[in-house]
Amino acid sequence: MLYEHLSETCLAARIGEGGLSDEALGRALEAAGPALAGLRAAREEGSLPLLGLPSRSDDLEACRPVAAAYRERFAEVVVLGTGGSSLGGQALAALAGAGTPRLHFVDNVDPETFGALLAGLDLARTGVLAVSKSGGTAETLAQLFAILPALEAAAGAGDLAGRVTVITEPGPSPLRALAERRGVPCLDHDPGIGGRFSVLSNVGALPAMIAGLDAAALRAGAAAVLDQALAAADPADAPPALGAALSVGLLGERRISQTVLMPYVDRLAAFALWYRQLWAESLGKDGAGTTPIDARGAVDQHSQLQLYLAGPRDKMFTLVRLDTAGAGPSIDPGPAGDEALSYLKGRTLGDLMDAMARATAETLARNGHPIRVIRLARLDEEVLGALLMHFMLETIIAADLLGVNAYDQPAVEESKVLARRYLAGEIQGRAP
Amino acid sequence: MLYEHLSETCLAARIGEGGLSDEALGRALEAAGPALAGLRAAREEGSLPLLGLPSRSDDLEACRPVAAAYRERFAEVVVLGTGGSSLGGQALAALAGAGTPRLHFVDNVDPETFGALLAGLDLARTGVLAVSKSGGTAETLAQLFAILPALEAAAGAGDLAGRVTVITEPGPSPLRALAERRGVPCLDHDPGIGGRFSVLSNVGALPAMIAGLDAAALRAGAAAVLDQALAAADPADAPPALGAALSVGLLGERRISQTVLMPYVDRLAAFALWYRQLWAESLGKDGAGTTPIDARGAVDQHSQLQLYLAGPRDKMFTLVRLDTAGAGPSIDPGPAGDEALSYLKGRTLGDLMDAMARATAETLARNGHPIRVIRLARLDEEVLGALLMHFMLETIIAADLLGVNAYDQPAVEESKVLARRYLAGEIQGRAP
Numbered sequence: 038m039l040y041e042h043l044s045e046t047c048l049a050a051r052i053g054e055g056g057l058s059d060e061a062l063g064r065a066l067e068a069a070g071p072a073l074a075g076l077r078a079a080r081e082e083g084s085l086p087l088l089g090l091p092s093r094s095d096d097l098e099a100c101r102p103v104a105a106a107y108r109e110r111f112a113e114v115v116v117l118g119t120g121g122s123s124l125g126g127q128a129l130a131a132l133a134g135a136g137t138p139r140l141h142f143v144d145n146v147d148p149e150t151f152g153a154l155l156a157g158l159d160l161a162r163t164g165v166l167a168v169s170k171s172g173g174t175a176e177t178l179a180q181l182f183a184i185l186p187a188l189e190a191a192a193g194a195g196d197l198a199g200r201v202t203v204i205t206e207p208g209p210s211p212l213r214a215l216a217e218r219r220g221v222p223c224l225d226h227d228p229g230i231g232g233r234f235s236v237l238s239n240v241g242a243l244p245a246m247i248a249g250l251d252a253a254a255l256r257a258g259a260a261a262v263l264d265q266a267l268a269a270a271d272p273a274d275a276p277p278a279l280g281a282a283l284s285v286g287l288l289g290e291r292r293i294s295q296t297v298l299m300p301y302v303d304r305l306a307a308f309a310l311w312y313r314q315l316w317a318e319s320l321g322k323d324g325a326g327t328t329p330i331d332a333r334g335a336v337d338q339h340s341q342l343q344l345y346l347a348g349p350r351d352k353m354f355t356l357v358r359l360d361t362a363g364a365g366p367s368i369d370p371g372p373a374g375d376e377a378l379s380y381l382k383g384r385t386l387g388d389l390m391d392a393m394a395r396a397t398a399e400t401l402a403r404n405g406h407p408i409r410v411i412r413l414a415r416l417d418e419e420v421l422g423a424l425l426m427h428f429m430l431e432t433i434i435a436a437d438l439l440g441v442n443a444y445d446q447p448a449v450e451e452s453k454v455l456a457r458r459y460l461a462g463e464i465q466g467r468a469p
Numbered sequence: 470m471l472y473e474h475l476s477e478t479c480l481a482a483r484i485g486e487g488g489l490s491d492e493a494l495g496r497a498l499e500a501a502g503p504a505l506a507g508l509r510a511a512r513e514e515g516s517l518p519l520l521g522l523p524s525r526s527d528d529l530e531a532c533r534p535v536a537a538a539y540r541e542r543f544a545e546v547v548v549l550g551t552g553g554s555s556l557g558g559q560a561l562a563a564l565a566g567a568g569t570p571r572l573h574f575v576d577n578v579d580p581e582t583f584g585a586l587l588a589g590l591d592l593a594r595t596g597v598l599a600v601s602k603s604g605g606t607a608e609t610l611a612q613l614f615a616i617l618p619a620l621e622a623a624a625g626a627g628d629l630a631g632r633v634t635v636i637t638e639p640g641p642s643p644l645r646a647l648a649e650r651r652g653v654p655c656l657d658h659d660p661g662i663g664g665r666f667s668v669l670s671n672v673g674a675l676p677a678m679i680a681g682l683d684a685a686a687l688r689a690g691a692a693a694v695l696d697q698a699l700a701a702a703d704p705a706d707a708p709p710a711l712g713a714a715l716s717v718g719l720l721g722e723r724r725i726s727q728t729v730l731m732p733y734v735d736r737l738a739a740f741a742l743w744y745r746q747l748w749a750e751s752l753g754k755d756g757a758g759t760t761p762i763d764a765r766g767a768v769d770q771h772s773q774l775q776l777y778l779a780g781p782r783d784k785m786f787t788l789v790r791l792d793t794a795g796a797g798p799s800i801d802p803g804p805a806g807d808e809a810l811s812y813l814k815g816r817t818l819g820d821l822m823d824a825m826a827r828a829t830a831e832t833l834a835r836n837g838h839p840i841r842v843i844r845l846a847r848l849d850e851e852v853l854g855a856l857l858m859h860f861m862l863e864t865i866i867a868a869d870l871l872g873v874n875a876y877d878q879p880a881v882e883e884s885k886v887l888a889r890r891y892l893a894g895e896i897q898g899r900a901p
Contacts, residue, residue: 119768119771120768121771134581134585135585144768145768146821146825147734147735147736147818147822148797148798148822149734149735149736151798155798157567175812178802179813179818179821180818182800182813183797183800184798187798301579303579304579304582314771314772317772317775317780318773318775321777321779321780325780328727328760328762328776328781328783330760336555336577338885339606339881340552341745343750343753343879344749344760346881347754347756347879348749348756352760361580365581366580366587366616367614367615368611368615375646378610380607380890380892384611384892386578386579386612386615389608389888389892392889393608395888397884397888404883447775448774449775451836452770452828452829453828455832457812458812459824460813460820460824
């Protein structure tokens, strides 16, 4: 197994009345059966392109020369895009850590941040990747219009082709039109994969490959989770179905309206932000959904744990633990050390992280808060791919259990239209 | 005014039944009267050192030579500490942006992150600041033990005095003992100011001054807010009291259990994390409190807005808008541009950010979600100091309204003790 999914401490049988009863879990698991069957059918029919990604390689082949050229030619790569066009890439790139080229994910339109970035870049050695599924995202287009003149000034006007790459859906769009006008190559965004489910497609894979990661290994990890989940005869044996049943069961039976994802691994902080979009946008509709919250162990023990333990009982917790025992620099106080610090004797920083994660998990459970732990023996492309697929499946199954469409986001249209009308000067808002 | 506090769109009279009724607001405001009176008395008696900070300068004078030496001598400064010993400094340093020396806030004990930092530092030109109020925080001590050997190897063993500075309470502690053994200078952490309220003390001011900020201006901004709030004859005229009354009123009347702070300013992202600790640890006790959530505009429109608009009605929103109209690079599509992009014509990135913030505020209000907007004409030390004081006062008043002690955090002790026992090998946990 690429990860262990330990969820017994979500159950009333183990943690008392804050947990889920066996009956409620049983009902939710039974309801998850059709969702799993639906996923099986969708994979066979090819009607859900996400499920076909793990066994594809043609799209990765198309990314390979771009990634190789970017790695060879550029010291810095700016990835333009927002939401699902950026968070997956960020989650993956965090695994690679600092390296060359250095990746900058520009996911906002703050003029100060953008100005500081432009001022700090060596533009002659900078490549750009712009990602927008629809090709009409205002933020992404604005980012591109903001950087192109500077890039052209540094590189010479005729030379945009090798410096900029676009990922967008086939078919006409402002972004594609712009790319064609400037001779910039486009890779196709799969029209059947929404932004928040696109991390394993070229949207995540290309930045990952530019960062030096093995995209095929990511997909192999995802494939292992998908295969195991869809092969399970009992939903209880499919961790993503079990996770969805726990969430939806706890919401129904215990009014658990918030779900905290708390990795004790800095490299998974961006992953938690990716998850936050996935869960919120997929489930938050028709009055349904629970609020995803990203936290970071151990640091948030000194920020959020007081509330988690002693505030309202409205949260479930998912801790992600990486086996770090014995890793990292020594934290031994030395021979002259304080007696009060004898607990640090012979220990490393990784031991401390490990002890913090175990202690928080145990304390939450002792106090009757539903908590599951995902344990990782290692963290690499395969394991990260597995985690990504786990949570995408869990989200899809939870949507099915809640009776909402996992794939749309109808509510955000209103403010998009309004923003464009403000910009066009069509209306003077009464907004505060 | 250093900021405008626009909260009418939290009221039922304006946004319908999702908002707070005038009656409930009236009751909450009346209840806030004694809290304000208590703050007034505490300032006069000097019983709450936080309230005396804005008019002090002796402690800043003590920081000045340290900051000057660090700025002159070091290319990089590592700030060790976690929770309230780090978040305030991070919130302030974000205002300064990138500069020299470069500040690294190490607030976690991830062995991989720490190893990568150590490998990347020019240790001969690195200074360290270690902050722990109690002087016994395991994470901070571990960070220090992990970096000292490398620092000594690069600098020579006798030369720690000028390279490391400690901020900790007076009186014996492991951190003070270590500092004294190594000849490292200590600045006193005010024992009457808890970590999450320490941002305006030397805990925040010293890193801020190292980053080149004007700490006196921060305090001037804080003083203006404090003076205005305590001078108000009616709590409705004290924005922090009004904010607290809205939060507590919405919790009581509308079961609003989550409060989202969403600045449309990247430089305030760390401020939102600082607020998250402040609100959670101060109120999350005895089953009380609401969950603080940090979001970032405009990017989270593509991640959380769907849930905010169409999910459960359990949230109130605070948007922070900075006037960025006309700021930043042009995003004009140019003469050959797409007709579909005519709304970008003649606009800048700052115009887009501004339109996004207005559109989101308006859309949340139109859909009946309680939302207030804090508008900033500029963002500098004085304004940031004002915001920090606003939210500290709001939190203290909210605690009073909820009947909890704003200043303690009793629940986190259990997991701290447990972690130490795991490390000492005293127990084999049954934690997952």
